[in-house]
Amino acid sequence: MPATVLVLVETINDYLPILEHQGFHLILAPTPAERAAAITRHGGQIDAVLTRGPLGLYADEIAALPNLKIICVIGAGYEQVDLQAAADRGLTVTNGAGVNASSVADHAMAMLLALVRDIPRCDAAVRRGEWPKIMRPSLAGKRLGILGLGAVGMAIAKRAAHGFDMTVSYHNRQHRSDVPYSFCSTPTELARASDFLIVATPGGLGTKHLINKQVLDALGPKGFVVNIARASVVVTADLISALEQRRIAGAALDVFDAEPRVPDAFKALANVILTPHVAGLSPEATQGTVELVGRNLVAFFSGNPVLTPIDLPATRTKAAL
Template sequence: MSAPPRVLALIALPDATLDALRRDYTVDYHPDGSLPGNDGAHTVRAVVTNGSTGLDEARMAALPALEIVCAFGAGYENVDVAAAARRAIVVAHAPGTNAATVADHAFGLMLALARGYAPLTQAVRHGQWQASRDARPTLAGAALGIIGMGRIGRLIAARAQGFQMSIGYHGRSPHADAPGRYYASLVELAATSDFLVAACHGGPATRHLIDRAVLRALGPRGYVINVARGSVIDTQALLDALHAGEIAGAGLDVIEDEPHVPPALLAYPEVLVTPHVAGRSPASWLAQRDALLASLAQHFHGERVEQAVSPR
């Protein structure tokens, strides 16, 4: 009887996912992203990673038996898909598995920023009940700009419609079935938005897409929210805009150099930072686990991998 395929996990995984993998595979668990020694590396047939950790060509080369790379989640921007294709390595991901959770988180950040949940709680803790009861903006009837009208963007838009928000969006091209108005210019979208939410792909094409010009266009009553990738926002531009009072605040689930957060960013009470958890919920983890197991099973049984993003 042949040995179970060896799977290398380069990211932290929920216990239930690890337990499920270990039932059918030999698992090397390296949540720090390191590769095993030569003996182990030479027999690895599958890698589990994510969009942030990825897998570059050099590390693929160190895994001569590699057949499939699975991203635990929808993102795979730091997986070298072209290098994988040259070696006929399958790259799979799990699109849509955490989209609803990310959309909820984005909306939570918008509400928390507009209504001032964090600074108001701090004010009450310091005995400033009466002094902190100024009127604050709300989402009802406000203008929402969405960067990226994919699965997550559409779910954010659906939630916004429940608040009677007007919707605009920016992306590579308009979608005939998308809600709201398409803006080819991100600066123009920002200028018409009270809330600007990044829900786009990461990678070189969107690096620093939100720059100082976009933030200035958003204006002193506008909030920027990022549930995409940290690289989408130019951190220095954001700090400069906050210092100059050019925007009202920011809600960030991702940071350019995470987990290292600039202390200056945390000094602003109008900035909320969560530790890259927008896509994490029991439901999303379950869906991501099932997608991962399905992709591995399909591959090792010689079937078409339904969620493959590169040629087999």
Template sequence: MKPSLLILIHLNDASRASIEAAFDVVYAPDSTRRSAAIAARGDTIRAVLTNGTTGLTAAEIDRMPQLELISALGAGYENLAVDHARSRGIVLVNGAGTNDHCVADHAFALLLAIVRDVPQLDRATRDGIWRDTLPMQPNVSGKRLGIVGLGNIGEKVARRGAGFDMDIAYHNRKPREGSALRYFDSVVALARWSDFLVVATPGGAGTHHLIGKPVFEALGPNGFVVNVSRGSVLDTAALAQALVTQTIAGAALDVYESEPHPPEALLTLRNVVLTPHVGGRSPEAITASVDNFLANATRHFAGKAVLTPI
């Protein structure tokens, strides 16, 4: 008999089909179906597939007495009730490493787009405006790139920056062992040194509004910030003020505090590029994430150690 699996996130047909081959799936990717599914099937659910944004609460965990495995599809798990799950002896896994290249690619796409003003130049071209009436934009190559969070994604961003002949430094809670990159012990100090700041740190209480007014002031009027981490890491109101007052030159965000609703304070500003949290989404990344989940789940229900524990 297949174990019962509650899926709380949207999946394409191919991903669902591969999972349904191994599980009795209860598919509930929105709040209404989620509540109904837990009410109707909570006592039979043995595994949950979610992500860091969608999460799983302690109250929901308590309504699933047979729950023994929780998986976040991607690397993030900030909205999972991790401690509560552990107190129940539930195994926790994530998709660490499955979409790192995709997120790093997107971070650089955003950086190039905002620094080189690609969206506005595209619009101007369509309106028949020639280059002589448009402001020139700075190079990306040869500049100073600061990375907030030198984890797997941050490290891949650094490797891409090296391809642009950039001088690269980073901030973590502590220096990363074995890294030859320059380390700053505060985000403000890193921002003061940087031309561009890419934020790739995990979400959660420890990084809430880590990127705020002091960081923007340190980054300065020629600086740009890119956020591909979690919306909660960056103070949206402070960013809007920094952009309006030209405290910084521009920002590009794939994530924001109001998800899935767009950040209203930024929508009318010219010096912002926004994408709808797609940094980790590509056919290759989704396939790898689903395969990783299935490998973890297969091992768990066979009594083996999981591959990517939280």
């Protein structure tokens, strides 16, 4: 009997035949109502769940899926997947780290260019019949700080250094001896050494609120912030205050705390560019992520090691011993 996969992701329908051709039976539930209904009606037959970081999979849902064996997360982030509940059940969890790095890096650089060169305001002016001579900074020779030098951060760094002749610094959980970029020991130090700051670190408790008032003040009134990672990394109230008071020059945001809701304060600001969490979306990235899910599922149900496992916490029973 083919394994049944509950698909919670809303953006991959064109590529789901990849999984169907591998013999998996799919139940599509992209909305909250469909998700709840699918778990209620089909919970006993679901072997795997396909989700993404912000959609996650919660402890009560895991408990309602008695035959669940594996959770596959599209993309690198898995912040809303209850890893403790998964560990306690003995589940396997995988992610898609690195598959969409090129797409996210392209979007980060596009947002940085649009923000620094003020493309939206220029475009709007021309459409109104105006012809303003808006003078804006160049990217060439500037200092770029990258918070999180994983696959996405590396892809951004290469574009910045080799495409725009920028000096690149980074802050990471660990210093990397395999890169030519300057390491900063704290986010504040990174901001102080940067003209532009790009947030590219995963979400979760380990990175929550790394970017706060102190960091933004270190970036300064000529500094720009781009966040294509997770909103939880930035203290939203501190960012809004810094933008409103012009303590930083501007921000470009692809992620928000309560998506799809976006604070009205951001919408009202002329020094902010907003996109609807689409940095990782491209035909190439989506196909690659679904193909990786397929390879992980095939490996798992064939009794082989998965390709991209996530380290899970100790089970509560073991942790208590």
